[in-house]
Amino acid sequence: MTLPTAADSVKSRLPDAPDAKFVAAPADGVLPEGFFSTTNLPTYVRVNGQWVMPLEPRMDSALVLDSDGNVWVKEGRRVERGEMVAVGSKEDGSEGIYVDSALVSDEEIDEFKFMSSEVSREKPIDYSLMARILIRERDRGGYIIWVTGPALVHARARSDMVWFIKNGFVGALLAGNAVAVHDIEASIFGTTLGMTNTGVATPGGHGLHMRAINKVRAAGSIVDAVRQGIVSDGIMHALVTSDIPFVLTGSIRDDGPLPEVITDTLAAQDAMKRHTTKATMAILVATALHAIATGNMLPAFVTEPDGTLRELSTICVDSSEFVVSKLKDRGTHQAFGVVTNAQDFMHILRIYVERELSGVATG
């Protein structure tokens, strides 16, 4: 075969590279220890002082030298006992094998890698780390804002949210009308949108959220409804009784709305900003609208009392990669994405925080 001319530039760039080392395969379909594992990028192997491009390139395979001095890319299962297989782990030519990532250069690959995407349901979720950050923020007097969508209540993570409120992990809650409506429907009727907590529709259920709203409007406000005993448990009850501020912002989707809802969206933004300006950590759960609105007004950093800066820890939880990627695409680059169900997130996070607080090692 004739050498591809592309090999010439490798030759001039790496004049002192050694020949690649080859070791015999110990058995059919078994590679020698330390075998070089291929990528799909242009690869050059130094054989007898010449840079050779392997034939039939593909990733996850071995480099096999034949008796004519050709190098073949072969799947391990196809390698026979005694065939000469390249060993080495360096891709920079220092062991006689050079992988050229320049062709895919806009990604600035320094090394071929798997799992390079930032947001993926396939990445592990480090609840232990999140729990420790949360506890640290609380203990140093940080201001943790929670921004939540109705799925959190709809899917019954209510009791976990109440637990976080009562244990000092919530500086302020920013949400929409629906979060409070579902929460209050659950308190008064035991349902959300007429569905019980096992997911069954109840007769007449479609009107229950309207009846819940009406009771609060009759009482005057959510705070009044809590004080009058109409709302006796749940998220809004915990906020009111624990004196934690909340901002309910209006949208065109609102039923009612509840009395505390700020229906003018500019006044609502101003009310939100009073909290984002103070925030030292943000947890955004199951809401595209509120998460991106908060992201718009949230600095990427916190200024410490001594004037130093640190990144503002921002966790964004959603069922799909889309919302987290969108948040980043709108400039909130510091957001750490967790792709899961809101209910499950809340439950596991609470368990990890409880474990940390009780001194139990988690893993």
Added chain:
Amino acid sequence: MTLPTAADSVKSRLPDAPDAKFVAAPADGVLPEGFFSTTNLPTYVRVNGQWVMPLEPRMDSALVLDSDGNVWVKEGRRVERGEMVAVGSKEDGSEGIYVDSALVSDEEIDEFKFMSSEVSREKPIDYSLMARILIRERDRGGYIIWVTGPALVHARARSDMVWFIKNGFVGALLAGNAVAVHDIEASIFGTTLGMTNTGVATPGGHGLHMRAINKVRAAGSIVDAVRQGIVSDGIMHALVTSDIPFVLTGSIRDDGPLPEVITDTLAAQDAMKRHTTKATMAILVATALHAIATGNMLPAFVTEPDGTLRELSTICVDSSEFVVSKLKDRGTHQAFGVVTNAQDFMHILRIYVERELSGVATG
């Protein structure tokens, strides 16, 4: 206004219906107790013996009678003190209000409802119920098959899966090459696809799964690798040491493959069927290919020793509604869908099972 002719048929169908009852609103923007909450369907209100169609129809609103005998659909917030608002909860005319669902008839609506979809991330997940079913199956000697995708290992639900194996909840594991490869990479190198359990890529990481495969091929088989101490923890280790059968079926995506993988897909189907035929419960986690393949060969029912039949409990877990809906669309109608992250599902299910076993009430 002239009466829409559609009202005539209501009149003849419900000759004995009473007039609707109207009650004055107690305050501006507050409706009387028991107000009728509207839907978006054609609605007829009996006023002075005539069936009237309300004007400006929409859902989630009130029916307001004006002094001319017209009925208007008004949002609660727009209702003024003293306006006459319809009360009642029946939609069948027996309280003077009739809602006609025939127009949307192919869905056979017997009552207007929210949350009627079968599979939704917004539905609550009843872990408590699933835990009780799982324990009941184990305790009566049922045969629980688990069908899992690599996300389960990739995202570190390994230790939870091991727990289920060691505690008798796994009759057989049906999976692909990748589940075993990731699990064994994790055991030998502490990574999956070169990513640590906190989601960070390691240098040279892209070759680690190939090195793991090669070590097992050199040992002869997974069983041999476990016995020789090469694989010392994880899912495959637990299966081998607990004598639980597993079927690893091949796909064109496989690296390696590992020795136990059945590469002929028809032989693989036959091997799977030996377990689906015995199954009394199936848990399908994070795999479209294997879940639908299993669904194809899984009966929807179990025959009890006494000849009676019961539904074969089938749980399908995936990050999106799509896989669960697809499974149903391919005929596995009995599947109960859980839309969440595989890692979180495994962790919470285990916690609920542990709680049930220790006799602690869960909720």
Added chain:
Amino acid sequence: MTLPTAADSVKSRLPDAPDAKFVAAPADGVLPEGFFSTTNLPTYVRVNGQWVMPLEPRMDSALVLDSDGNVWVKEGRRVERGEMVAVGSKEDGSEGIYVDSALVSDEEIDEFKFMSSEVSREKPIDYSLMARILIRERDRGGYIIWVTGPALVHARARSDMVWFIKNGFVGALLAGNAVAVHDIEASIFGTTLGMTNTGVATPGGHGLHMRAINKVRAAGSIVDAVRQGIVSDGIMHALVTSDIPFVLTGSIRDDGPLPEVITDTLAAQDAMKRHTTKATMAILVATALHAIATGNMLPAFVTEPDGTLRELSTICVDSSEFVVSKLKDRGTHQAFGVVTNAQDFMHILRIYVERELSGVATG
């Protein structure tokens, strides 16, 4: 084998059913014409006057009678030449085979079916039908409301939307601030969120939407900006110059906002309702917030001048099944879901409408 007792009830329900008919397989792995194709439901086969349950049940397979009178469920590929295979297509016992769907009864299956979900990316999209409905609505003077999210502009379906406006297919546009902002940024700077129409970020691009907003605020209004030639093409330009009403409703996510945006969400709902009350068709594209808000106030029906009712054609387009299912779960049961990219939807719908108008048959 002993007969399962469940067969007894079939016997009493179907006393006059004939025996099932069996025909020899013509070749190895080939079934006779008219073979019965199995489901995963409990199935009973009448053999010599007895109802037998087939062994090893699964779907998509054949029923094979052995010499002992047992019936086996076998995959076609495993059937050998000469084996006796059941034929028939009825599942009600009239051909000697009875399939019992009662076990999966809450779904009211009258027949085992695939593809029974309502919303799926796997369902064909009937653009031809949508095109005809759209033309019919226009030609009879209907009032078609379009409710769109920014993805429609963001992803360059602008020129198609302009085409629909200019050709009389738009009665009113209901949208948020972002739709107008992206559209006007595209008109003034040729970008959306600083990204060119080939998806490349431009230097200084992150500020361009703010500059676009500022120019319109300086001009006084969108209408003024169009009249002054500041905005010279695009969706807002087409609406203004064609005298088509639009409603821009505010949200907490808004930058600016543009002068015409109604920032009070209740005033915004009232403005939207003036159009939903008149609507005879609704097209909801790429927006969860606005689609569900519109669904909340949209009747499921249209009252014809003669008093008869018809369903209000409602098309909901989104990239995922989730938004369409959510719209239905919030009560807009009549919505027809199209799962695709907004840009592609607009382009193909326009092509089909153009073809219909030019009299070309489509298919």
Added chain:
Amino acid sequence: MTLPTAADSVKSRLPDAPDAKFVAAPADGVLPEGFFSTTNLPTYVRVNGQWVMPLEPRMDSALVLDSDGNVWVKEGRRVERGEMVAVGSKEDGSEGIYVDSALVSDEEIDEFKFMSSEVSREKPIDYSLMARILIRERDRGGYIIWVTGPALVHARARSDMVWFIKNGFVGALLAGNAVAVHDIEASIFGTTLGMTNTGVATPGGHGLHMRAINKVRAAGSIVDAVRQGIVSDGIMHALVTSDIPFVLTGSIRDDGPLPEVITDTLAAQDAMKRHTTKATMAILVATALHAIATGNMLPAFVTEPDGTLRELSTICVDSSEFVVSKLKDRGTHQAFGVVTNAQDFMHILRIYVERELSGVATG
């Protein structure tokens, strides 16, 4: 106020930077031309020779200097006529404003940007470019491999695929059993999985794909079934009659399978590799399994006859970002993602190719 110490390092790094320039706002809520648009990153403004950090930082806003020398971040709508607003577009200090991206440093931001994610349904799809690449590959004798999932047939993009085959754009088709099964069911019965091309289930429909398979098995092979006139249109018919090679690879999900399906997955990989080795372009539509399998064995580059290298154009189409991101996460970094419905993709791509071929400018 005291200066944050972080400003000191800016001072030393940029000793010669000028003061920022401020211009009076021309009207309430209107900013001066050329205003500086803020980001959420730490920002320093030089005022009277001192580097000042603006107060109440957020993105998409203006920098306003008050009479005390403080700089405030204010939304444009809140700026009053005459207030002094910073102008400039540089973020490197050369105009007196410095934005420090080091805090978010692992992303190597050289400038604050929106829409930086690689795969998003919000990015425009450049069909015109794809059409030109496709034509160029065909015209220079390239080898274009198509890798497709059943959704392509299921959702009726059959006629478009046939068009690409007949017009020389398909070098080889790599797919699974289901693509051929659905295609042949459509040819023989006019349905896919028993569903008509308008999405309606037919009586007895669930067995039709099995009957289609059986007819082909009886004929001997797909090629025979085409030659005998049993299969008279569609994708497989076009491949056979145009002498285009196809590889059908087996999976555990297969019904049948059809005779040409390679059931051993290693033999199937070898058969696929014979085509990936020759490929000069790859189009992967609506299949996770086959796309990633192909990605595993596809080089990222093509070696030209003269020895130079170029990137192997790889287009990956799926309804969600997930599959494309997964393909990249498994190492196929060169893949260009298109997030849309397979049916719509095929239809628009064909239209653009037809336009290019007929010399019509597209846009």
